Amino acid sequence: MTSEFSSGDLVQCRYGGKSRKGIYITERDGMAVVKLTSGYNIGVPSGACTFVERPVPPAGKPLEIHQNKNLPNLSIVSTGGTIASRIDYRTGSVTSQFNASDILVAIPELAQIANYRTIPLATILSENMTPAIWQDLARAVYDEVNGGAKGIIVTHGTDTMAYSAAAISFMIDTPVPIVFVGSQRSADRPSSDNAMNAACSAAAATSDLGEVVVVMHATTNDDTCAIHRGTRVRKMHTSRRDAFRSMGIPPIGEIEYPSRKVTLAPDAVRRGTHKLALHDKLDPHCALIQFFPGMSPDILKAYEGYHGLVIAGTGLGHTSTTLIPPLKHLAENGTLVVMTSQCMNGRVCDRVYDTGRDLLDAGVIEGGDMLPEAALVKMMWVLGNEKDTKKAAALMQTDLKGEYNRRSGHGL
Numbered sequence: 001m002t003s004e005f006s007s008g009d010l011v012q013c014r015y016g017g018k019s020r021k022g023i024y025i026t027e028r029d030g031m032a033v034v035k036l037t038s039g040y041n042i043g044v045p046s047g048a049c050t051f052v053e054r055p056v057p058p059a060g061k062p063l064e065i066h067q068n069k070n071l072p073n074l075s076i077v078s079t080g081g082t083i084a085s086r087i088d089y090r091t092g093s094v095t096s097q098f099n100a101s102d103i104l105v106a107i108p109e110l111a112q113i114a115n116y117r118t119i120p121l122a123t124i125l126s127e128n129m130t131p132a133i134w135q136d137l138a139r140a141v142y143d144e145v146n147g148g149a150k151g152i153i154v155t156h157g158t159d160t161m162a163y164s165a166a167a168i169s170f171m172i173d174t175p176v177p178i179v180f181v182g183s184q185r186s187a188d189r190p191s192s193d194n195a196m197n198a199a200c201s202a203a204a205a206t207s208d209l210g211e212v213v214v215v216m217h218a219t220t221n222d223d224t225c226a227i228h229r230g231t232r233v234r235k236m237h238t239s240r241r242d243a244f245r246s247m248g249i250p251p252i253g254e255i256e257y258p259s260r261k262v263t264l265a266p267d268a269v270r271r272g273t274h275k276l277a278l279h280d281k282l283d284p285h286c287a288l289i290q291f292f293p294g295m296s297p298d299i300l301k302a303y304e305g306y307h308g309l310v311i312a313g314t315g316l317g318h319t320s321t322t323l324i325p326p327l328k329h330l331a332e333n334g335t336l337v338v339m340t341s342q343c344m345n346g347r348v349c350d351r352v353y354d355t356g357r358d359l360l361d362a363g364v365i366e367g368g369d370m371l372p373e374a375a376l377v378k379m380m381w382v383l384g385n386e387k388d389t390k391k392a393a394a395l396m397q398t399d400l401k402g403e404y405n406r407r408s409g410h411g412l
Helices: 100-106 108-112 131-146 161-171 194-205 297-303 321-332 354-361 372-385 389-396
Strands: 010-015 018-028 031-036 041-045 049-053 073-080 085-088 093-096 115-124 151-155 178-181 212-217 224-229 233-235 244-246 253-256 262-264 286-290 308-313 336-341
Touching: 010 031, 010 041, 018 041, 073 100, 073 131, 100 108, 100 115, 100 194, 108 194, 115 131, 131 151, 131 161, 151 194, 161 178, 161 212, 161 233, 161 372, 178 194, 194 212, 194 224, 194 253, 212 244, 224 244, 286 297, 286 372, 297 321, 308 372, 321 336, 321 354, 336 372, 336 389, 372 389
Parallel strands: 073 115, 073 151, 151 178, 178 212, 286 308, 308 336
Antiparallel strands: 010 018, 010 049, 018 031, 031 041, 085 093, 212 224, 224 253, 233 244, 253 262
8 A cells, every 4th residue: 555655755666577666756546656767757556566765864964066266157046947846756746946056956067167146036837927026037137247247047937938038138238148048857857958958058158148048958959059039039849858949030049068169140149238227117017819710809808908918910910800999999098009920930011901901000010020928028118118109119119129120030
C-alpha cells in the first residue's frame, strides 16, 4: 500500500518483469506516480512499490556561489517561471518557488560569466503576471541599471514573456542589455533547457547590446540561442525548446553554445546608444480581443468604458460588418480602437476592401504590422502617458521600440 509512503521517498518498483528505483510522488486512481532517475514519471500499481529510504534534508548553511568580483556586474531579477522552479512531489507538478540565488546554485556556469546581484521580485507562474507587476519590474530594473549593473537578466515564465518584454521595452530607455529568459522544460527533466538558456542570457547581458530582448533556444539542439527583440517576439509552440520566434524581422543576434560567442545583427541597438530613463505609467483599462466568424456585436458591450481596445482581425485587418456600428460607438465615446491582424506576418491595410474602409470611417486605427500582444502593451503605455486622443492615436502608428515597421519584412 502506498499509504506508507510520503512524497519524496525513494522507492523500488517492480512491474512487467523489470525493477526501477525512483522518487514517490503521489497516488492517483490506485496507481503510484513515481519519478525515475531519468527525470520522467511513470504510473505503476500501488502494490508494485516497496519503501527504500526517506532522504534526510542536508544540514547546515545552503550552498553558496563564490563570485569573481573582476567579472562584469549583472543583476538577476527573478519573477518566477519554469527556469526558476522545482518539482512538487506532493502533486508531481512543477511549482515556481526558487529565488534568484537558487538559480546561481543550480546553474554554476553562470559564475564563470559575471558577478551577480539577485533581486527576487516575484515568485509566480507567468499567467499571473499583471500590469502592476510590470511597473514594479520596470522600477526594479531601472534601479539596478542606475546602480551600476552592466546588464540585467529577467527570469520569467514563457507563456506571457513576450508581453512582459514588450512592456519593459516601452517603459525603459536603456543603455545596457535587458535580457528576458525562461525555460520550456524544468530542471528535473533530462531535456531541460534552463542551464543553457541561462548561460546564453548572461552572455547576451555582457555583450554590446543596448535594448530589451528575449533569449531562448534557437533550435531543438543545444547549440544556439536566438536573441529576439522584445517587441517582435512570440511563443509559437507549447513545449518545444525552440518555441520562440522573431515575427516580421529576423532575430537580432545569436549566442553559440557552449562557447557563448555572441553575434549581433547590424540593426541591433548597441550598448550606450540611449540614456537611462524610466517611463512607468500604464493605463490598465485596455483589452485585446480576437475576431471570429459569427462573433456577436453584443460582445463589444463588455468593453464600454474601456480606454483602449486592440482587435486581432482577419487578414488585412477585418471584422464582420455587424461589428462596425458598435466599434464606431466605442470610438465615438472615447475608446481608442486599434486593428491588428491574426496573421503571423504582414501588415494591416484597411483601404483595400469595403469592410476595411468602413472600419476606418468608424474610427478604427490601423495597427500596421504590430503583433496584437505588443499593440496591447503599447496601448497601455501610450494611454498612460498621453491623454490627448489624437496624439495617442498618432503614437500608436509611430515606431517607438521597433514594434512598428514601415515596410513588411521577414517571412513574406
